Amino acid sequence: MTRGHTVGVIGAGIAGLACARELVAGGFDVTVFDKGRGLGGRTATRRAEPDLRFDHGAQFFTADDPLFREVTDDWLARGVVAEWIGRIIRLEDKTVIASSLEPRYVGMPGMSAMAVDLAVGLCVRTATQITAVTHGAVGWTIASEANETVGPFDTLVVTFPAPQTAALLGSHHFGAVASTVKMTPCWTVMAAFESRVELPWDGAFVHDSPLAWVARNSSKPGREREADCWVLQASPEWSADHLEAPADRVSKDLFEAFEDVIAGPLPLQRYAAAHRWRYGQYSEPDERRMLFDPRMGLAVCGDWLAGGRVEGAFLAGVRAAEAIREHREQELRDLWARGGP
Ligand SMILES: Cc1cc2nc3c(=O)[nH]c(=O)nc-3n(C[C@H](O)[C@H](O)[C@H](O)COP(=O)(O)OP(=O)(O)OC[C@H]3O[C@@H](n4cnc5c(N)ncnc54)[C@H](O)[C@@H]3O)c2cc1C
Known part of the structure; x- marks a missing residue:
């Protein structure tokens, strides 16, 4: 018809x-x-670089609605997505709090x-x-x-x-x-280091910091053979306050914030790039x-x-x-x- x-x-x-x-x-x-x-x-x-890959926008997705669940189940069956079983936490004032256990899915291999x-x-x-x-x-x-x-x-x-x-x-x-x-902006830094960042978690929702989220991208399924890649995402407030800041300044500030979050120095950087999502989320x-x-x-x-x-x-x-x-x-x-x- x-x-x-x-x-x-x-x-x-x-x-x-x-x-x-x-x-x-x-x-x-x-x-x-x-x-x-x-x-x-x-x-x-x-x-x-050949071995570096970053999910620099959406980090994972959840599926509640029955129709979207059906589509997600089909993607799972065909290997288009997989469940991310990484250890995801919340960091509040440097205190680790368990995050929800809702299944989180990621695209394969990106x-x-x-x-x-x-x-x-x-x-x-x-x-x-x-x-x-x-x-x-x-x-x-x-x-x-x-x-x-x-x-x-x-x-x-x-x-x-x-x-x-x-x-x-x-x-x-x-x-x-x-x-x-009004959609909120999000500055995202993609980073790889000379050696592995040793942390007991794979992703963290961060509070009281310029950062809102940090994740070891390479801990997601399908990325295990890649270099140790990290994605750092700034909070909407920090991103709005630094909307027109130069990308290298943003990278520097967010690396400092990351060091503050983990209360220690990061290994030497091998790769860093910042991306601004002007209309990131609603x-x-x-x-x-x-x-x-x-x-x-x-x-x-x-x-x-x-x-x-x-x-x-x-x-x-x-x-x-x-x-x-x-x-x-x-x-x-x-x-x-x-x-x-
Ligand atoms: C940093 C960040 C982190 C996020 N984290 C998560 C998360 O963890 N989980 C989650 O579920 N969601 C997350 N989201 C939100 C999620 O990414 C979005 O809700 C979803 O991808 C939006 O899809 P969309 O099709 O509505 O819009 P978009 O993905 O924005 O698609 C719009 C398309 O239009 C194109 N376009 C724009 N202007 C033009 C033009 N003039 N001509 C032609 N094409 C044009 C763009 O190139 C784009 O491809 C995140 C978003 C960001 C930015």
Whole structure:
């Protein structure tokens, strides 16, 4: 019923790919665009020297919702993800407190594995930054940074962080909704040392420090043969206060904070790089999951409409696809009720 209905999905993060996958399964003709060279957005994996690899965005994910549990079980069965059994603690004023025992899953061998799996069989155009979208009589046209115009598409789905969504959609009321949402930044340092950092834990949620999270990336499954790689993530407050600081200054400050957390010196650095996630996370509970304007054929989804996190992004994408499909099926039923095309 839906064949021939074209959909442009902007963003190949978890939300965009989950949405596209669901639409393709429903018979829609879907093209996904992403400005990045790789897939996954904030579930990214950064490769450095041949033996260094870092999950510098999402660290792990949890699965509570029954639908997302089902998908996670399938990923587990096929080796796309694995459970991270590392010792994860909370550090409060240097006191070690046990963290929750909820299963934590990671992509294999990097966090981008889920996105790569979702994208199988989809038409995805990477390295394509979308700069403008226009709605006209024939549907949506999309303009890229390279001055290419693509389309028209019957339906458009926008899946990136709220501030970028607001900038793209401008005067549409979804742009206004997105402009009220504040996402917190996150400075992340990726580090490898000349010798192993000896600590009795693999990951720590840190309090009362510039850092909010530190983890031995190489303690995750599938990374055991890699060098001892660490990911240090600053708190939202510290990241906001140092948003425009130079990357090397950020690395230095966060290494000092790490030494303070472990109350001792770190081995000599072998590799260090800092990455700024300007629109890192949104952690307010929000159950809308997606916004859909059937009149214009416009859907907006992403983690910021679904409580943040990988699970929320996935469910947001699926719900957007369901809304588009239900609307299209209703349109076709109405058409046939009036005597057909
Ligand atoms: C540092 C950090 C740590 C995190 N830790 C966790 C965690 O441990 N567990 C967890 O569950 N979640 C975590 N999250 C949150 C999780 O990563 C996100 O909730 C989820 O990945 C969001 O997916 P998304 O598809 O909504 O958005 P995104 O992943 O941001 O996808 C949007 C995509 O749109 C693309 N894009 C943007 N602008 C354009 C444009 N103009 N043209 C074309 N493409 C464009 C981007 O390149 C990106 O690929 C973390 C996030 C960060 C930043």
